[in-house]
Amino acid sequence: MLHLKLEKEEPNTTISIEVENLSGNKENNHEQSAGSDKYPAPSTPQLKQGARLLDDGDCQDQTNCSTEKENGEQDGESKSVETTYGDSVAEEDTLLIGEPEMQAKSIVKEEEDSVDGSKNESESHMSPHLHNDDSPNNAISPHLHNVDCPNNVISPHLHNDDNSNNVMFPQLHNDDSPNNVIGGANQPSKASALTNSSMSKSNRKKMKVDWTSELHKKFVHAVEQLGVDQAIPSRILELMKVEGLTRHNVASHLQKYRMHKRHILPKEEDRRWPRPRDPVQKNYYPHQPIMAYPSYHSNHAVPVAPVYSMWGQPGNHPASVHMWGSPAYHTPWQSAESWQWKSFPGMHADAWGCPVMPPPPHSPYASYAPQVNVSGFHNTGAVNNVCSMPQNTFDVQPAEEVIDKVVKEAISKPWLPLPLGLKPPSTDSVLYELSRQGISNIPPHLGNSDSLCHGRTLHHD
DNA sequence: AGCATAATAT
DNA sequence: CATATTATGC
Numbered sequence: 001m002l003h004l005k006l007e008k009e010e011p012n013t014t015i016s017i018e019v020e021n022l023s024g025n026k027e028n029n030h031e032q033s034a035g036s037d038k039y040p041a042p043s044t045p046q047l048k049q050g051a052r053l054l055d056d057g058d059c060q061d062q063t064n065c066s067t068e069k070e071n072g073e074q075d076g077e078s079k080s081v082e083t084t085y086g087d088s089v090a091e092e093d094t095l096l097i098g099e100p101e102m103q104a105k106s107i108v109k110e111e112e113d114s115v116d117g118s119k120n121e122s123e124s125h126m127s128p129h130l131h132n133d134d135s136p137n138n139a140i141s142p143h144l145h146n147v148d149c150p151n152n153v154i155s156p157h158l159h160n161d162d163n164s165n166n167v168m169f170p171q172l173h174n175d176d177s178p179n180n181v182i183g184g185a186n187q188p189s190k191a192s193a194l195t196n197s198s199m200s201k202s203n204r205k206k207m208k209v210d211w212t213s214e215l216h217k218k219f220v221h222a223v224e225q226l227g228v229d230q231a232i233p234s235r236i237l238e239l240m241k242v243e244g245l246t247r248h249n250v251a252s253h254l255q256k257y258r259m260h261k262r263h264i265l266p267k268e269e270d271r272r273w274p275r276p277r278d279p280v281q282k283n284y285y286p287h288q289p290i291m292a293y294p295s296y297h298s299n300h301a302v303p304v305a306p307v308y309s310m311w312g313q314p315g316n317h318p319a320s321v322h323m324w325g326s327p328a329y330h331t332p333w334q335s336a337e338s339w340q341w342k343s344f345p346g347m348h349a350d351a352w353g354c355p356v357m358p359p360p361p362h363s364p365y366a367s368y369a370p371q372v373n374v375s376g377f378h379n380t381g382a383v384n385n386v387c388s389m390p391q392n393t394f395d396v397q398p399a400e401e402v403i404d405k406v407v408k409e410a411i412s413k414p415w416l417p418l419p420l421g422l423k424p425p426s427t428d429s430v431l432y433e434l435s436r437q438g439i440s441n442i443p444p445h446l447g448n449s450d451s452l453c454h455g456r457t458l459h460h461d
Numbered sequence: 462a463g464c465a466t467a468a469t470a471t
Numbered sequence: 472c473a474t475a476t477t478a479t480g481c
Contacts, residue, residue, distance in 0.1 A: 208477050
C-alpha cells in the first residue's frame with residue numbers, strides 16, 4: 001500500500017512516508033487525501049457521529065458522563081477541563097462539552113493550525129503537557145515544552161489513536177502504534193488534524209490516562225484532603241472532579257502512589273542500620289539493605305530522606321507539590337515532582353526522591369534553584385552538577401562541599417547508579433565501619449561484596 | 462478497595 | 472531486553 005501511495009503521491013515522499021507509519025492514517029485525509037483513493041484508514045472508523053456517541057459499552061464509568069460540571073466550576077478547584085489537547089487531537093471532544101463560545105469554528109481553525117504545526121509552543125493555551133509522545137524516538141525537540149499553564153486544564157491526557165469519543169477531556173492518547181503519535185510539536189507534518197472527527201465509540205481500545213503533573217497534583221491534593229484513611233479511589237475521584245477519569249484509573253494511580261510512599265519514606269526509617277537484632281533475618285527483603293554506607297561522618301549522616309517532593313508527602317503542603325515554577329529549563333515534565341519521570345531524552349534523572357532539605361546556603365544547588373522551596377531542587381540541576389563534576393574536576397577543583405554533596409546524593413539514593421567518579425566503598429571498608437559501630441556480626445551473606453553494593457553495581461553493566 | 466499481574470510504551 | 476506506567480482481573 002505504501003508504495004502505491006507513494007507512487008501516486010509523488011513529491012513529498014520522504015516525509016509522507018514517515019508520517020505514514022507514524023501516524024498511520026490520521027492525517028491524510030483531510031484535505032488532500034480527499035482523493036479518496038487512498039487510505040481508507042483502516043483503523044479509524046470514521047463514523048461521524050453526529051450527536052453523541054455514547055460510548056457505552058466498554059467504558060462504563062468514564063466516558064459518558066461528562067457534562068455535569070464542566071463549565072461550572074471553573075478553576076477554582078475543579079479544574080474542569082479545558083482540554084488541553086496538546087496534540088491536536090481531542091479538540092472535538094472538547095468542544096462538545098467545552099465551552100460554548102465559539103466552538104465549532106474555532107475548532108476547526110485550531111485544527112488547521114495545529115496542523116501546520118505552529119501552535120504549540122506559542123500558544124499559551126494549553127498545549128501543555130503534551131508530552132510529546134512523539135518525540136521519544138526521534139529526538140526531535142525535546143525542549144519543546146511549552147509551558148503549560150498551571151491553572152486550568154486538568155483533564156487527563158489519554159493516548160488513544162483516535163480517541164475521541166469520550167467526552168472526556170482527559171486526554172488520552174493511544175497510539176496504537178508505538179511511534180506514531182505525531183504530535184504536535186515537532187513534526188512538521190501536518191498530520192494530526194482530523195482525528196477526532198471520526199471518533200467513534202467503537203474504538204474501545206484502551207486508552208491510557210496519562211498522569212500529568214497537573215492531574216497528579218489534583219490527585220495529591222485530593223488525597224491530602226481526604227486524609228489517608230479516606231483516601232480511597234472513589235472519593236479521590238470525586239474530589240478531583242476530572243472528567244473522564246475512572247475509578248480504576250485513580251485506583252491504579254493510587255496504588256502506585258502508595259507504593260512510592262512506602263518505599264521511599266520507610267526507607268528513611270528503616271534506613272537506620274539494621275540493628276544486629278537477631279541473625280534470623282534473612283534477606284528476603286530486597287529493600288534497601290544496608291547499603292554500603294560507611295558512615296564516614298556518622299554525625300551528619302544525611303538525614304535521610306526528608307521530604308520527597310514528588311509523591312507528595314503525607315503532610316506536605318500541597319503547595320510544594322506542584323511547583324512548576326521554575327522556569328526555563330525544564331520542560332514541564334520533570335519538574336520537581338519528577339513526576340513524569342518517564343522519559344525525557346535529555347534527562348533521565350530519575351530523581352526518585354531527591355533529598356530535599358533546605359540546602360545550606362552555600363549549597364551548590366543554590367544557584368540553580370534559589371527560591372525553590374524545599375521540595376524544589378530539580379533534578380536537572382542536581383544531575384548536571386553531578387555529571388559535570390568529573391570533568392571540571394581538574395580545572396576547577398570542586399570544593400569539598402561539592403563533593404560532599406555528590407556523595408550525599410549518592411548515598412541518599414542508593415537505588416541510583418553512582419555518579420561518575422564515585423565508586424562504591426570496598427567491602428573491607430564497609431565491614432570495618434560496621435564493626436566500628438558495633439555491628440560486629442554481619443550475616444554471612446553480606447560478606448559478599450555484591451550484596452553490599454547491590455543495586456548500584458548491578459546497574460551499570 | 463487493594464493487590465497482583467498483564468499489557469504496553471519507552 | 473529492561474524498565475516504567477497503566478489497565479485489568481480477582
